Amino acid sequence: MSFLKLAFLAGFAATASATAYVNQTSKSLHHFQPCNGKQYTYQELAGYGYVPSNARDEFGDTIGGMGSALALDRSQWKKLANGSYTGVVWALPDRGWNTQGTLNFQPRVHKFNLLFTPNETATVVNPSPNNLHLWYSETIRFFGPDGTPCTGLDADATGHITFAGFPDLPGATYTGDGFGGAGPGGKRIVIDSEGIILNDDGTFWISDEYGPFIYRFSAAGIMLGAIRPVDAIIPMRNGTESFSADSPAVYDVGVSDDVSPADNPTGRDNNHGFEGLSASGDGKTLWVLLQAANNQEGGLSKQTQRYSRLLKYDITKPDAPRYAREFVVPLPLYNDPTAKASKNPKAAAQSDIFNVQGDQFFILSRDSSAGNGQAVTTSVYRQIDVFDISVATDVKAAGGYDCATCNIASSAGVLNSSIVPVTYCSFLDFNVNSQLNRFGLHNGGVTDKGLLNEKWESIGIVPVDGGVGDDDEWFVFSFSDNDFITQDGYMNGGAYPYSDASGFNLDNQALVFKISLPAHSRPFPRDP
Numbered sequence: 001m002s003f004l005k006l007a008f009l010a011g012f013a014a015t016a017s018a019t020a021y022v023n024q025t026s027k028s029l030h031h032f033q034p035c036n037g038k039q040y041t042y043q044e045l046a047g048y049g050y051v052p053s054n055a056r057d058e059f060g061d062t063i064g065g066m067g068s069a070l071a072l073d074r075s076q077w078k079k080l081a082n083g084s085y086t087g088v089v090w091a092l093p094d095r096g097w098n099t100q101g102t103l104n105f106q107p108r109v110h111k112f113n114l115l116f117t118p119n120e121t122a123t124v125v126n127p128s129p130n131n132l133h134l135w136y137s138e139t140i141r142f143f144g145p146d147g148t149p150c151t152g153l154d155a156d157a158t159g160h161i162t163f164a165g166f167p168d169l170p171g172a173t174y175t176g177d178g179f180g181g182a183g184p185g186g187k188r189i190v191i192d193s194e195g196i197i198l199n200d201d202g203t204f205w206i207s208d209e210y211g212p213f214i215y216r217f218s219a220a221g222i223m224l225g226a227i228r229p230v231d232a233i234i235p236m237r238n239g240t241e242s243f244s245a246d247s248p249a250v251y252d253v254g255v256s257d258d259v260s261p262a263d264n265p266t267g268r269d270n271n272h273g274f275e276g277l278s279a280s281g282d283g284k285t286l287w288v289l290l291q292a293a294n295n296q297e298g299g300l301s302k303q304t305q306r307y308s309r310l311l312k313y314d315i316t317k318p319d320a321p322r323y324a325r326e327f328v329v330p331l332p333l334y335n336d337p338t339a340k341a342s343k344n345p346k347a348a349a350q351s352d353i354f355n356v357q358g359d360q361f362f363i364l365s366r367d368s369s370a371g372n373g374q375a376v377t378t379s380v381y382r383q384i385d386v387f388d389i390s391v392a393t394d395v396k397a398a399g400g401y402d403c404a405t406c407n408i409a410s411s412a413g414v415l416n417s418s419i420v421p422v423t424y425c426s427f428l429d430f431n432v433n434s435q436l437n438r439f440g441l442h443n444g445g446v447t448d449k450g451l452l453n454e455k456w457e458s459i460g461i462v463p464v465d466g467g468v469g470d471d472d473e474w475f476v477f478s479f480s481d482n483d484f485i486t487q488d489g490y491m492n493g494g495a496y497p498y499s500d501a502s503g504f505n506l507d508n509q510a511l512v513f514k515i516s517l518p519a520h521s522r523p524f525p526r527d528p
């Protein structure tokens, strides 16, 4: 493998021919582009680490997919006198190993201790070894309000689970032990976790993509509350709510697996739920963003899935969240070099958001089916970008867009002309090989340990000064979701061994970027 050759490949440019495109022709750093007058700067890739693909948690299950979301504990982040940093990070996997069918995996969150030592001498010709180390510490599993475990199994085609004081929740009825073995069967709340907020009191907000719902859990993992979004987002089939994501249980694949129609005509697309979840720095507001458009608004095709809904909830009273505002985010467009011209451009679905301050957010948008474990190894769009809501239409206030048949865009993905979407600005590109090579990593080229995983799905930030970040220098952490792909995997508390049919072992990769936020940013006003 030639790092220099790979660095050259970094010059790959998608053609930016229309103004709607995010300009990808410049793959160098330091092209400082202000967003609504505010300057963000990508300084460098500062770190790399990973958790091995076959690492297991305290319950005997594979620690896979830990990058669906992350939460860095603000109180634990410390800069040591010797220049290293220590901290605590919570890493959220989604619904368990599911590349060959879903399983009765209990959704959970893992806690890791971390040691990060910046390495200023890392260069392309003399790369740094891993400088981010993650030590597994503990796991909290998620349970329903009555203490019954939640599950990663696909939701039933129709129906729901009812608990007093909760909206109707998506549920799965399963036979046996839910892994294809003997057992009494049962019915559990389904959760495919994609976003996490760690609250000061130890409780968590978790966003999901079956409902898609937002749940609040106690520090012990007991469900305390649930937010059901506006009707326009609830998946419907035959005019009834239908939370199935057409992701049959592993023992049902090819047996009784088919939900019909496979794609719900309206509501969130299958497996395109609340990927983005963030809280404001003062902890009073929750923001959630769909991975891409609702199906009735273009979500059924990568070319038309562009207009995604961003919802704001006032959580001043966590027991009584209030739907407050709603905006439309135009996902970035990119040209997929493996697709014919008529299938381009595509809209890059998003995998996480982070409320930097006030009206501005980070958003992690990316292509798919390119990276480690895929036939195509070169990703062409994998960025933490910025969007600004200050001049966008609040479609909740405008009214008329939230019922099941009230659309913000046509099914061909054309936005209603009376809506001004948020302002979208290009920022931090993961795929710059001149940076990746400094840590022995690369985008594209041969499949080896240094090839970036396909799915990057999380954003967390901590100050470089180890204090409050008044110099506006911050580290951005992002973890990948490896889909639990390993040849040495375990589910069901260790009782269910598996080897992913792909033949791959994909580490849970983690990156650290060094950036400058706009002058006088205070992302966490609660800080002393």
Ligand SMILES: *[C@@H]1O[C@H](CO)[C@@H](O)[C@H](O)[C@H]1NC(C)=O
Pocket (backbone or CB within 6 Å): 016, 017, 023, 024, 025, 026, 031
């Ligand atoms: C894209 O960015 C490059 C480098 O900044 C610039 O030369 C080029 O004109 C831009 N293209 C478009 C379409 O904006």
Ligand SMILES: *[C@@H]1O[C@H](CO)[C@@H](O)[C@H](O)[C@H]1NC(C)=O
Pocket (backbone or CB within 6 Å): 080, 082, 083, 084, 115, 117
């Ligand atoms: C700094 O100290 C910590 C704690 O003793 C240690 O783990 C780390 O390796 C040290 N870093 C350097 C650069 O020596």
Ligand SMILES: *[C@@H]1O[C@H](CO)[C@@H](O)[C@H](O)[C@H]1NC(C)=O
Pocket (backbone or CB within 6 Å): 117, 119, 120, 121, 122, 123, 126, 127, 128, 129, 131
């Ligand atoms: C930093 O990277 C250089 C290679 O550029 C390596 O020789 C050195 O050991 C690294 N330092 C640490 C503390 O890992």
Ligand SMILES: *[C@@H]1O[C@H](CO)[C@@H](O)[C@H](O)[C@H]1NC(C)=O
Pocket (backbone or CB within 6 Å): 157, 158, 237, 238, 242, 259, 260, 261
């Ligand atoms: C929708 O209706 C069709 C035709 O009656 C039926 O086959 C299918 O199972 C129904 N789907 C759901 C989710 O009810």
Ligand SMILES: *[C@@H]1O[C@H](CO)[C@@H](O)[C@H](O)[C@H]1NC(C)=O
Pocket (backbone or CB within 6 Å): 398, 399, 400, 416, 417, 418
């Ligand atoms: C746009 O939305 C408004 C409601 O705000 C509605 O009256 C109008 O018909 C919509 N336009 C289209 C083309 O759907």
